[in-house]
Amino acid sequence: MTDVRSPLPTRLVAAAGQWLPPLIVAAGFLGLWSLLTLTVYKGKGFLVPAPQDVAAAFAENFGVIALASLTTLREAAFGYLIAIVLGILIAAVLSQSRILERSFYPYAVLLQTVPVVAIAPLIVLWFGYNDLSVIIISLIISLFPIINNTLLGLQSTPRSLVELFAMHRTNRLATFWKLRAPNALPSIMAGLKISAGLSVIGAIVGEFIIGSGGTQGGLGVQIIFAQGRMYTSLLFAEVICATLLGFLFFLIVTLISNALLGHWHESAS
Amino acid sequence: MNTAATLPDTEKAAASSPSRGGGVPIDLQDVWKAFDTGVRALDVVNLKIAGGEFVSIVGPSGCGKSTLLRIVAGLLAPSGGACVRATNAKAAFVFQDAALLPWRSVLRNAELLMELEGYAAPDRRQRAEKAMQLVGLSGFAAAYPHQLSGGMRMRLSLARAMALQPDLLLLDEPLAAVDELTRDTLQEELQQLWRKLNFTALLVTHNVHEAVYLSTRIAVMSPRPGRIEKVIDVPFAFPRAPDLRSTAEFAALTGEVSAILRHHAGGGQA
Numbered sequence: 001m002t003d004v005r006s007p008l009p010t011r012l013v014a015a016a017g018q019w020l021p022p023l024i025v026a027a028g029f030l031g032l033w034s035l036l037t038l039t040v041y042k043g044k045g046f047l048v049p050a051p052q053d054v055a056a057a058f059a060e061n062f063g064v065i066a067l068a069s070l071t072t073l074r075e076a077a078f079g080y081l082i083a084i085v086l087g088i089l090i091a092a093v094l095s096q097s098r099i100l101e102r103s104f105y106p107y108a109v110l111l112q113t114v115p116v117v118a119i120a121p122l123i124v125l126w127f128g129y130n131d132l133s134v135i136i137i138s139l140i141i142s143l144f145p146i147i148n149n150t151l152l153g154l155q156s157t158p159r160s161l162v163e164l165f166a167m168h169r170t171n172r173l174a175t176f177w178k179l180r181a182p183n184a185l186p187s188i189m190a191g192l193k194i195s196a197g198l199s200v201i202g203a204i205v206g207e208f209i210i211g212s213g214g215t216q217g218g219l220g221v222q223i224i225f226a227q228g229r230m231y232t233s234l235l236f237a238e239v240i241c242a243t244l245l246g247f248l249f250f251l252i253v254t255l256i257s258n259a260l261l262g263h264w265h266e267s268a269s
Numbered sequence: 270m271n272t273a274a275t276l277p278d279t280e281k282a283a284a285s286s287p288s289r290g291g292g293v294p295i296d297l298q299d300v301w302k303a304f305d306t307g308v309r310a311l312d313v314v315n316l317k318i319a320g321g322e323f324v325s326i327v328g329p330s331g332c333g334k335s336t337l338l339r340i341v342a343g344l345l346a347p348s349g350g351a352c353v354r355a356t357n358a359k360a361a362f363v364f365q366d367a368a369l370l371p372w373r374s375v376l377r378n379a380e381l382l383m384e385l386e387g388y389a390a391p392d393r394r395q396r397a398e399k400a401m402q403l404v405g406l407s408g409f410a411a412a413y414p415h416q417l418s419g420g421m422r423m424r425l426s427l428a429r430a431m432a433l434q435p436d437l438l439l440l441d442e443p444l445a446a447v448d449e450l451t452r453d454t455l456q457e458e459l460q461q462l463w464r465k466l467n468f469t470a471l472l473v474t475h476n477v478h479e480a481v482y483l484s485t486r487i488a489v490m491s492p493r494p495g496r497i498e499k500v501i502d503v504p505f506a507f508p509r510a511p512d513l514r515s516t517a518e519f520a521a522l523t524g525e526v527s528a529i530l531r532h533h534a535g536g537g538q539a
Contacts, residue, residue: 160366163362168382168385182370
């Protein structure tokens with residue numbers, strides 16, 4: 001097949017146009033940060049460490065950070081995956097009956113409005129100072145956006161399509177799989193993207209509460225440690241790692257979403 | 270959501286023979302409809318449609334013409350009266366928005382209704398390809414609906430219906446959303462399909478020109494609660510050439526229909 005794409009220089013310019021603006025923002029941010037540490041926060045590295053100090057702390061404590069990241073990753077991934085399965089299942093059940101939805105949906109909202117930080121100690125009280133509690137806290141915080149978006153997607157099937165399926169006497173199950181579920185997919189993916197970052201936040205909050213529990217612990221535990229030791233450059237490095245974890249989840253979901261929706265839905269790009 | 274189970278079909282309609290090919294006759298007997306909200310959508314309607322006819326229902330917005338079409342489709346149950354048609358008649362519905370599944374390719378969309386009706390896969394594929402050929406979509410089997418123009422989307426919607434080889438085609442303002450040039454072309458193609466495939470067609474539209482160009486008869490409805498004010502015979506012989514639209518007789522008839530509409534709608538759209 002012949003190459004019908006634009007000539008290489010044009011594509012390079014297009015790529016530069018896409019990547020350059022965020023890179024400039026990153027450079028500007030790093031520059032401003034450095035400037036601040038050289039002026040306002042000069043000699044106050046315990047408040048705002050210089051970028052190179054953060055990098056040094058990261059290199060120095062790489063083993064600890066890597067292990068902690070893996071622990072947090074595992075807990076958040078479990079919480080997230082269970083939230084996906086449970087959230088979609090709950091939404092699918094609620095979508096089948098107005099009465100069911102009207103009965104239970106307010107409590108799903110309540111689940112979201114209860115500050116997770118406030119119930120986290122309760123979860124730990126019930127399930128112990130262990131990974132399980134962290135996973136459950138991550139699950140609770142990730143669950144609602146998935147339920148909400150899936151339900152919204154399942155209920156926003158165009159009327160004409162519902163009528164079309166009714167016209168040909170399609171039963172409930174076939175209508176669900178051939179119509180409602182695929183129609184809800186973009187909405188489900190939007191929910192998964194929101195929850196991707198939340199699941200990591202939930203895991204970190206959980207780790208704050210359970211503390212080390214005698215083990216090495218995840219990033220949340222390490223952040224508390226670093227704070228206690230006034231080791232601010234390490235704290236910064238760990239916060240950055242936690243952020244990247246959430247971003248990693250988001251990236252994976254976005255890739256899956258694009259693969260599933262790319263050929264037919266405008267949300268994929 | 271109403272299903273077809275509410276349709277009060279009788280066997281006697283099946284016995285009466287259609288005048289042309291596979292078209293099925295329809296007999297609307299004292300049909301009226303009020304919604305649960307108390308809104309009277311449709312006054313008492315009586316209309317007999319012979320097998321193979323092309324009948325248009327024109328009327329102002331909200332007069333209940335779409336409600337009437339949905340009663341014939343079996344999607345809505347009438348509050349009173351009966352819509353009598355053969356129980357074994359195959360009906361297909363064409364919606365204004367084409368109602369395609371965006372996640373399915375053109376070919377898989379063309380197969381959809383047969384899939385819902387439980388046709389075997391090889392049969393489905395063959396009929397879908399034939400129907401796509403009929404509407405000039407053969408080269409687009411692998412495309413997705415979002416890649417098609419409005420006119421092509423409607424062609425696909427027609428192909429999907431044609432693949433079922435329906436006895437009855439119900440059209441709910443199918444050409445309201447396409448541009449005027451495309452609309453003329455699609456009207457001509459719809460007429461060819463109807464002449465070739467011998468189905469009964471019931472078209473809801475607010476476009477008087479469209480109704481006159483396509484129909485054997487036009488039922489003109491009053492504003493809500495709609496009833497049929499007048500049924501007008503369209504005398505032009507088939508096949509109707511595209512330039513029939515620019516003749517004086519055509520203009521006279523559209524003028525007549527518009528006048529009835531205006532009279533009852535109190536100067537509303539025509």
